[in-house]
Amino acid sequence: xxxxxxxxxxxxxxxxxxxxxxxxxxxxxxxxxxxxxxxxxxxxxxxxxxxxxxxxxxxxxxxxxxxxxxxxxxxxxxxxxxxxxxxxxxxxxxxxxxxxxxxxxxxxxxxxxxxxxxxxxxxxxxxxxxxxxxxxxxxxxxxxxxxxxxxxxxxxxxxxxxxxxxxxxxxxxxxxxxxxxxxxxxxxxxxxxxxxxxxxxxxxxxxxxxxxxxxxxxx
Amino acid sequence: xxxxxxxxxxxxxxxxxxxxxxxxxxxxxxxxxxxxxxxxxxxxxxxxxxxxxxxxxxxxxxxxxxxxxxxxxxxxxxxxxxxxxxxxxxxxxxxxxxxxxxxxxxxxxxxxxxxxxxxxxxxxxxxxxxxxxxxxxxxxxxxxxxxxxxxxxxxxxxxxxxxxxxxxxxxxxxxxxxxxxxxxxxxxxxxxxxxxxxxxxxxxxxxxxxxxxxxxxxxxxxxxxxxxxxxxxxxxxxxxxxxxxxxxxxxxxxxxxxxxxxxxxxxxxxxxxxxxxxxxxxxxxxxxxxxxxxxxxxxxxxxxxxxxxxxxxxxxxxxxxxxxxxxxxxxxxxxxxxxxxxxxxxxxxxxxxxxxxxxxxxxxxxxxxxxxxxxxxxxxxxxxxxxxxxxxxxxxxxxxxxxxxxxxxxxxxx
Numbered sequence: 001x002x003x004x005x006x007x008x009x010x011x012x013x014x015x016x017x018x019x020x021x022x023x024x025x026x027x028x029x030x031x032x033x034x035x036x037x038x039x040x041x042x043x044x045x046x047x048x049x050x051x052x053x054x055x056x057x058x059x060x061x062x063x064x065x066x067x068x069x070x071x072x073x074x075x076x077x078x079x080x081x082x083x084x085x086x087x088x089x090x091x092x093x094x095x096x097x098x099x100x101x102x103x104x105x106x107x108x109x110x111x112x113x114x115x116x117x118x119x120x121x122x123x124x125x126x127x128x129x130x131x132x133x134x135x136x137x138x139x140x141x142x143x144x145x146x147x148x149x150x151x152x153x154x155x156x157x158x159x160x161x162x163x164x165x166x167x168x169x170x171x172x173x174x175x176x177x178x179x180x181x182x183x184x185x186x187x188x189x190x191x192x193x194x195x196x197x198x199x200x201x202x203x204x205x206x207x208x209x210x211x212x213x214x215x216x217x218x219x
Numbered sequence: 220x221x222x223x224x225x226x227x228x229x230x231x232x233x234x235x236x237x238x239x240x241x242x243x244x245x246x247x248x249x250x251x252x253x254x255x256x257x258x259x260x261x262x263x264x265x266x267x268x269x270x271x272x273x274x275x276x277x278x279x280x281x282x283x284x285x286x287x288x289x290x291x292x293x294x295x296x297x298x299x300x301x302x303x304x305x306x307x308x309x310x311x312x313x314x315x316x317x318x319x320x321x322x323x324x325x326x327x328x329x330x331x332x333x334x335x336x337x338x339x340x341x342x343x344x345x346x347x348x349x350x351x352x353x354x355x356x357x358x359x360x361x362x363x364x365x366x367x368x369x370x371x372x373x374x375x376x377x378x379x380x381x382x383x384x385x386x387x388x389x390x391x392x393x394x395x396x397x398x399x400x401x402x403x404x405x406x407x408x409x410x411x412x413x414x415x416x417x418x419x420x421x422x423x424x425x426x427x428x429x430x431x432x433x434x435x436x437x438x439x440x441x442x443x444x445x446x447x448x449x450x451x452x453x454x455x456x457x458x459x460x461x462x463x464x465x466x467x468x469x470x471x472x473x474x475x476x477x478x479x480x481x482x483x484x485x486x487x488x489x490x491x492x493x494x495x496x497x498x499x500x501x502x503x504x505x506x507x508x509x510x511x512x513x514x515x516x517x518x519x520x521x522x523x524x525x526x527x528x529x530x531x532x533x534x535x536x537x538x539x540x541x542x543x544x545x546x547x548x549x550x551x552x553x554x555x556x557x558x559x560x561x562x563x564x565x566x567x568x569x570x571x572x573x574x575x576x577x578x579x580x581x582x583x584x585x586x587x588x589x590x591x592x593x594x595x596x597x598x599x600x601x602x603x604x605x606x607x608x609x610x611x612x613x614x615x616x617x618x619x620x621x622x623x624x625x626x627x628x629x630x631x632x633x
Contacts, residue, residue, distance in 0.1 A: 045630065054532060054626045075536050081626070082534025093529040093629055097233040109226075110534040154533070166630055 001063075002161055002193050003028035003051065008060035010046055020046045021057070022216040028162075028195065033188040035196045035204040038213035045166075047213060048197045052085055052164045053077050065161040082110055086155025090167035092147040094139040094154075100126060101135040104153045111158070125153035129183070145176035152183060162193040169203055181206050226543065227550050234519070241515040242555030244508035249556045249602065252501030253563025253594055258570065259497045261592025263490045268590050273353035275483040276317075276443070278453055280436045281475040285466040298464050298473050301431045302424075308438060311459045315452045317441035320345035321433040323423040330376070330416050331396045332384035341374070341397055341416045343423020351437055352413065359391045359406030366405075366419040374402040375417040379410040398426060440480055446488075449481045502605070509552070509613045516548050516617035520624075527621055528628025541618045548614025549607055556606040560599065567592050 008024040011017045020043045028034055038044040049055035050062060053069055062069045064084055072080065087093075094103045105122035113121075126132050129149040139147055148168060155163050165184070169177035181203060188194050188208075196207060204210045212219050231238045282298040305319045323343035330337040348354075349361040357378045366373050374395060381390035381404070393404045402418065438456065443449050453476055458468045466473040520527070527540055571592050 049627055049630065052532070054630065075538075078531065078534050078536045078626075081532060087532050087629070089529075089629065093525070093532075095526055095529070097229055106530070107533045110530075110536070110539060158534070 001027050002030045002032075002065050003195070004061075004063040005050075006061045008050065008057050008062060010050065010055075010057045020216050021050075024060070024216075024218060026211065026218060028193065030193055031188070031191050033185065033194045033196075033208045034211060035198055035207040035209070036211045036213060037198060037201070037204045039199065042213050043216040044197055044199075044213050048164065048166055051195065052087060053081050078110075082107055082158060084161040086158060086160035086163040088148070088151050088155050088163060088165035088168045090170040092139070092144075092151045092171070094147055094150060096139050099136050099138050100131060100142065100150045100153075103139070103150055104157055107154060107158045121157055122153070125157045126150070128156070129153045143176075144172045145179055148172065148176075148180050149183065152180075152187075156187070156192075162195060163187070165194065165196045167198055167200075168196060169198070169200065177203070223543070223546060224550075227547050230519075230547060231550065237515060237518075238551060241511050242551055242558070244511040245505070245552050245555040246508075246559035246562070248501070248505030248508035249559030249606070250563045250566075251504050252497075252602065253560055253598075254566055254570075255497040255501050256598055257563070257567030257592045257594045259490075259493050260594065260598075261571070261574070261590055262493060264590035264592075266486060266490055270483055270486075273479070274347070274350045274439065276440045276480050277351055278438045278440065278456065278480065279351075279477040280438070280456060280460070281434065283472050283475050285464075285470050286472040287467050287470045289467045289470070290465055292465060296466070298460075298466060299432050300434070300436055300460070302433060303431070304433070304436060304460060304463055307463055308436065308456060308459055312438075312452065312455050315440055315443050315448070315455070317439040318347060319439075320347045320351075320437050321420065322348065322435040322437070323420065323427060323432075324434040325398075325423070325426075328398045330374070330380075330384070332393065334386065335383050337376075337380050337383060337414075337416065339414065339416065341418050341423065343420045343426075344417050345420050347437070347439065348417065349408075354413075355409040357407045357409050358389075359404070361406055361408075362417060362419050367421045370421045370425055371419060372400055372402045372422055373405045373419065375406040375408065376404060377410040377414040377416075378407040380414055380416065381407045400426070443480060446481055446484045449478060449484060453478045453481065505605070505609065509609045512548055512551055512610065513613040513616060515551075516544060516614050517620065519547075520544060520617045520621045524624055524628055525631065527624045528626055528631070531624065531626035532629035537622050540621050540624075544618035544621050545611055545614035548617070549610035552610030552613060553603070553606050556602070556610075560602060564594060567594060 003026065005024050005026040008021055009019070010021040011019040024047065036044050036047060046055070050057050053064075053072070056071070064080070067080065067084075069080065095106070098106070101119060101122050104125055105118040108118040108121060123132065123135060126135055129152060131146060131149050131153065134142060134146060134150075139150070142150065168184070169180055172180060184194055184196065185206065196203060198204060280300065282300045285292070285296040285298055286294055288294045300321075302321070305321055309316050309319045325340040328340045330341065344362060345367065346361060346363050349356075354361065359375070361375055362373065365371070374397070376384070376390070384390065384395065385393055390404045390407055394401050395404060396402070397416075397418070440449065440452060443452055454468075457474055457476065460474060461468050461470070464473070530540065574590075574592065
């Protein structure tokens with residue numbers, strides 16, 4: 001079991017506190033390809049934040065690959081994100097003044113890997129994504145699908161325990177979306193655990209399991 | 220380290236125009252600082268070279284007119300210094316007096332050679348006089364103690380006077396006549412504005428027809444280092460001579476006293492104050508540049524909120540973001556600061572060339588107001604340290620602000 005959530009609760013403080021996640025219990029096995037679906041405001045983004053160690057939760061327990069993720073310092077959280085999680089975002093989130101190779105290598109920069117080693121590993125990941133010939137291109141010179149492939153290469157370079165994808169096809173046309181989903185399925189076939197957050201039923205259908213969330217509860 | 224630098228260079232390149240505009244303010248501030256520093260350095264050098272030719276630790280005393288009635292004597296008495304005053308000054312102020320010398324002036328005698336003659340009389344002096352007046356010997360030597368002891372009839376003249384008297388011939392060893400006595404020329408000094416003819420004090424005394432008056436007494440101070448001590452010594456000399464010549468201690472007209480040491484200390488203090496003022500003005504000018512950098516870093520952090528969020532999401536620790544923002548600020552400040560330094564040094568070299576080319580103030584450029592207005596390596600190092608500190612300070616607050624950016628920002632859409 002790579003992800004285990006037990007009775008997770010999360011509310012945002014305010015005049016009227018907003019109880020966003022209510023007693024969430026969820027298990028995801030190693031090697032699964034899972035989608036989390038829900039309408040906007042359902043709490044799926046908050047769940048993603050917690051899964052990605054981007055945000056804290058109020059009560060319950062979250063184990064990621066056997067590590068209890070709770071009350072972490074910012075530094076510890078940064079390390080765990082770097083070592084265990086590969087993020088893929090809707091708007092790619094490549095750094096626009098760095099070329100494809102540098103973008104892919106960036107997570108290893110924060111791990112203190114030498115430049116030569118970093119670039120070698122980044123090139124390997126770009127080759128895996130079929131993007132080796134675009135290594136020196138800036139993000140602005142790449143198409144949407146190409147950008148998302150670079151972003152996936154960046155997520156993979158740290159050899160993470162899971163890949164968390166937030167609406168990975170949200171900014172892509174249907175043809176490119178299919179290609180990107182094919183990339184995810186190929187990675188899954190190689191044994192990678194992948195969690196995709198989406199509201200697109202077409203994307204959900206291509207995963208092995210759909211977790212539906214509504215009004216802060218899994219249904 | 221190399222990674223960090225290339226990272227910073229990439230972000231700076233990304234915003235070329237903004238970086239350049241911000242940097243201009245810093246360059247300008249540093250440029251002004253360097254130019255001001257070099258000009259003030261030039262002023263100090265000019266002053267020091269002026270003083271270094273002369274003996275600064277001396278007090279010159281001449282007789283004046285006693286303005287006040289004192290002990291039954293009427294006002295407006297002429298005070299005339301005499302030989303015996305030298306010994307009294309030395310013995311009664313032994314703790315501050317090094318050496319006491321005097322001068323006898325004769326304004327009327329002619330100095331004649333076979334060719335021509337000079338007017339203006341002669342000065343009977345001690346060997347120490349050479350340094351007091353800052354005379355630079357061109358040929359031969361100045362009067363020495365043996366000349367005094369043996370009452371030799373020797374004379375030292377200005378090099379331009381030597382030309383008047385002897386033309387192109389070597390003046391050393393030539394004979395001149397002063398008051399019908401033969402003198403041998405033993406040296407010539409470089410003519411500035413002074414063209415006095417010097418003979419040994421004892422010789423002048425012998426020629427003064429039984430008078431014991433001296434025109435001027437020069438006291439070389441010893442063990443005096445502060446303005447207070449120097450002014451007190453001056454007052455003590457006045458009291459001592461007041462007892463000898465019967466005038467009131469506070470009668471300022473009785474003696475003309477020129478305290479070169481006090482003058483020197485005062486102008487040194489003034490120069491020090493100019494130096495300080497230049498630093499203050501320069502740093503304040505730079506401050507506006509620094510505020511500009513700080514401002515732009517705030518804008519940069521704001522603009523890059525999303526990027527910083529992404530970096531945090533993929534594993535950047537808060538400290539590495541902090542370091543990057545501060546180093547970016549230091550990089551902007553130092554880079555453009557150095558442009559300012561280079562321009563400032565070029566301009567001050569230009570000023571230096573101009574000043575030495577035009578020859579400054581005096582004839583032949585001896586008394587330059589500005590001398591070598593350039594900055595040395597120690598100032599360059601000081602300015603560099605200032606730059607790095609300033610850059611770090613400018614980046615500190617934006618960097619602290621960047622720490623508030625949460626990794627969740629990465630998930631927000633731009």
